[in-house]
Amino acid sequence: MVGIATTTAALVILLSAFNGIETMIEKLYSEYDTDITVRVKKGKSFHENRLDFDEISEVEGVSSYSRVVEDVVILKHEKKWANAKMIGVETSFLQMTNMADHMVAGVSKLNQETTSVALIGASLLERLGAYIPNLENEFITCYAPKRDIRIRPGKSPFYSQVIPLSGSTNFNREVNSESFIVPITLGKELLGYDDQISAVYIDAKPEIDNEQLKNELKQIVGDDFTVKTNFEKNEIIYMTSKSERFIVAIILVFIFILAAFNLVASLTMLFFEKLGNIKTMKSIGASKTLIFRIFFFEGLLIAGKGVFFGLLFGYAICFVQQQYGLIAMPNSNGEAFPIAVSLMDGVIIFTIVSVLSAIFSYFPVKYLIQKNSQLG
Numbered sequence: 001m002v003g004i005a006t007t008t009a010a011l012v013i014l015l016s017a018f019n020g021i022e023t024m025i026e027k028l029y030s031e032y033d034t035d036i037t038v039r040v041k042k043g044k045s046f047h048e049n050r051l052d053f054d055e056i057s058e059v060e061g062v063s064s065y066s067r068v069v070e071d072v073v074i075l076k077h078e079k080k081w082a083n084a085k086m087i088g089v090e091t092s093f094l095q096m097t098n099m100a101d102h103m104v105a106g107v108s109k110l111n112q113e114t115t116s117v118a119l120i121g122a123s124l125l126e127r128l129g130a131y132i133p134n135l136e137n138e139f140i141t142c143y144a145p146k147r148d149i150r151i152r153p154g155k156s157p158f159y160s161q162v163i164p165l166s167g168s169t170n171f172n173r174e175v176n177s178e179s180f181i182v183p184i185t186l187g188k189e190l191l192g193y194d195d196q197i198s199a200v201y202i203d204a205k206p207e208i209d210n211e212q213l214k215n216e217l218k219q220i221v222g223d224d225f226t227v228k229t230n231f232e233k234n235e236i237i238y239m240t241s242k243s244e245r246f247i248v249a250i251i252l253v254f255i256f257i258l259a260a261f262n263l264v265a266s267l268t269m270l271f272f273e274k275l276g277n278i279k280t281m282k283s284i285g286a287s288k289t290l291i292f293r294i295f296f297f298e299g300l301l302i303a304g305k306g307v308f309f310g311l312l313f314g315y316a317i318c319f320v321q322q323q324y325g326l327i328a329m330p331n332s333n334g335e336a337f338p339i340a341v342s343l344m345d346g347v348i349i350f351t352i353v354s355v356l357s358a359i360f361s362y363f364p365v366k367y368l369i370q371k372n373s374q375l376g
Contacts, residue, residue: 001306003259008310008353009317011252015345016318018245020338032171033230034066034096035210036202036217041226045069045196055220056200061208066093069187070198074143074158075180077128084124084180086144088187089201096203099169105132106167112137116186117166123176125168137164142180144190159190253352260303260360267299267361271368292369299361307353311346 040046048067056065069088074081091110094100099108104122111117117137125131130138143158163182170176188194204213210229218227271278278291318339321327325336 001302001309003262004256004303004306004353004357005310005313007252007256007259008307008349009314011249011256011349011353012311012314012346013317014248014252015245015349016314016339016341017337018248019340019342019345022245023340024338031102032097032175033233034093034201035204035230036214037228037230037233038200038202038217038221039198039226039228041224044071045193045198048195048197050224051200051221053200056202056217059213059216059220061204061213061216063203063205064092064096065200065202066090066096067184067197068093068199068201069184069191069193069196071144071191073145073180073190075124075128076141076143077130077138080127080129082124082127083178084120085178086142086180086182086187086190088182088184088191090184092203093181093201096201097171102169102171104168104170106165109166110181110183112164112166115164116183117164118142118186119179119181120165120168121176121179122168122170123173124178124180125165127177130165132165132168137166139164140180142182142190147192159192161186161190253356256353256356260356263299263302263357263360264364266302267295267364268368270298271295271365275372288369292365295365295368296361299365300357303353303357303361307350307357310353311350315341315346 038051040050053065053067056062066089071086073084073086075084089110094108094110099119106119108119109117110119118140120140128140130140132138139162141160141162143160146157146159163186169179169181171179182190184197188196202213202217204210210231214227214229218225221227278286281291318341321337321339322341327337328334329337
């Protein structure tokens with residue numbers, strides 16, 4: 001019973017932990033990566049007149065959208081340099097990504113009166129040795145490559161501009177270490193774009209299925225463009241998390257099978273211990289079926305207690321972790337390990353453990369009764 005209870009509790013705790021990790025990953029990536037992204041299939045930019053934005057905005061599931069320009073740039077602060085991914089966006093992007101909830105310092109804005117300002121990833125800001133002051137702006141020099149020019153001696157291959165920072169953001173490690181977000185007008189100016197853009201970010205309404213919206217948008221934008229959901233953009237990350245969860249569940253089920261041999265041993269010992277009682281019952285007319293049912297249901301009773309206390313203990317530990325955060329994630333500055341309890345997981349665990357318990361109760365008892373000549 002203790003073995004079954006321990007394994008059941010471990011299944012509950014680990015599956016809840018993986019649920020928490022999946023929820024955390026989804027929050028970290030899905031909030032920055034908008035629901036739908038439209039890009040051209042060939043090339044890195046396209047003329048924005050190739051898309052009918054009025055028709056896109058009229059699609060029932062579309063909440064808002066932002067035109068985007070993207071490229072790799074070089075940032076400089078005093079004597080420190082760093083590569084960055086510059087993203088020029090419209091102000092709607094800030095609401096689409098809930099930017100205000102992810103600010104480490106400063107404020108979530110891309111314009112300050114008549115001046116364009118930028119947002120920068122927290123790790124990138126630290127790598128440049130800069131900080132966001134309370135009263136004044138910090139300034140970063142941005143170097144963007146010139147397009148379609150011949151490089152001549154003494155002529156710089158970069159456009160450069162000093163840009164004030166309005167704040168630093170915190171989403172995930174990748175975004176924090178490379179993102180440099182500017183207004184789309186400034187991004188076009190730095191990249192030498194006129195009416196060209198790199199992509200369109202689309203935010204879906206909460207009740208809309210992203211896959212369904214994607215299919216509707218594909219019909220509008222045509223075959224020259226790719227349309228991806230946020231899940232498809234980070235498919236490897238999501239699939240890796242789900243694969244790890246599945247593998248761990250398989251390992252724990254295997255461990256439960258090993259623990260179930262204790263149930264087989266207990267039933268076997270109980271059978272031989274009660275052999276005299278079985279003879280007496282047999283002599284007064286008890287059938288093999290009755291004797292089988294006695295020991296079979298004894299096995300189910302032992303397993304049932306184990307499953308009940310295992311589920312109770314497992315969910316209790318999950319509740320304590322959710323409320324008090326006793327276990328912290330490594331290298332997270334004390335942030336509690338995420339736990340997300342799912343009742344469906346409990347139903348699945350109960351079903352699997354019950355089926356395996358029934359199997360490990362049925363066949364040993366059946367074998368013992370058939371092979372014991374005293375019951376013939």
